[in-house]
Amino acid sequence: MPKLNVLEVIALPVLGYLAIQVFTMNGTLSTVSTKVENTEQRVDKLADALPGIQARVASEALKRPIAGFIATANPVKVGENAWTTDISLYDAKSGELKTYTFATDERMKDAINFAVSGKVKTANPSAYSFAEMAEFSNEQGTAIDLPGTLNGQASFLIKDKNLKSYEEYLKGMSKNAPQTKDIGQMANWQDVEHNLKNLYVPEG
Structure with missing residues (x-):
């Protein structure tokens, strides 16, 4: 088995650590991306529903009893x-x-x-x-x-x-x-x- 020089001994753990960080970061970014997409979908659904909600609010406000x-x-x-x-x-x-x-x-x-x-x-x-x-x-x-x-x-x-x-x-x-x-x-x-x-x- 070939011997590793000092630089290689130092570099291997660092590279291993960086690889883990990249993997973790990719997973985190993927999760964030999924959450953003879900949020955008919810916002789109809410925007689609807003005209109906606004119309209902307006209709109820016109008929609401007043003192x-x-x-x-x-x-x-x-x-x-x-x-x-x-x-x-x-x-x-x-x-x-x-x-x-x-x-x-x-x-x-x-x-x-x-x-x-x-x-x-x-x-x-x-x-x-x-x-x-x-x-x-x-x-x-x-x-x-x-x-x-x-x-x-x-x-x-x-x-x-x-x-x-x-x-x-x-x-x-x-x-x-x-x-x-x-x-x-x-x-x-x-x-x-x-x-x-x-x-x-x-x-x-």
Whole structure:
């Protein structure tokens, strides 16, 4: 049996180790590749199912019972550096729409909208805005144009039956008593969209 020199003695274990590592790496890469392919297949299946899921979500959202809504008007300029914003709170049980008017300067004219949106989203992160509901209606074949004076992004459907917290919140911010208007009972967004023109949203 031929004798191995020092370099060969050192090289053989190293080469053996490298061969094992390559084999292990190939096996790992093969496993990773299989997992990636499986993941891609699952993603493809999910993508194929998404249109159906979106349609179902939209259909259910349009018919879901509501406790009320908050309709936020766009700020209206009423004088030099003077703006007003109307926030309307609707109670589906009583059919009453209470509108609170907030006076601000130009610098703070959008603050009320942000404050109301924050209040609603903190209480109910999954609350749908009027803008989102209008999109759902359009997806279901009913074209909806929100009133131009209405801020669809800052107006929300409310599912929580306890509207008292929203009323107290608006009372706490407003210095004036609300204007109350009976607009009838509405059970869901489909009812709301049919009565958008009856909302207390003043013309600018």
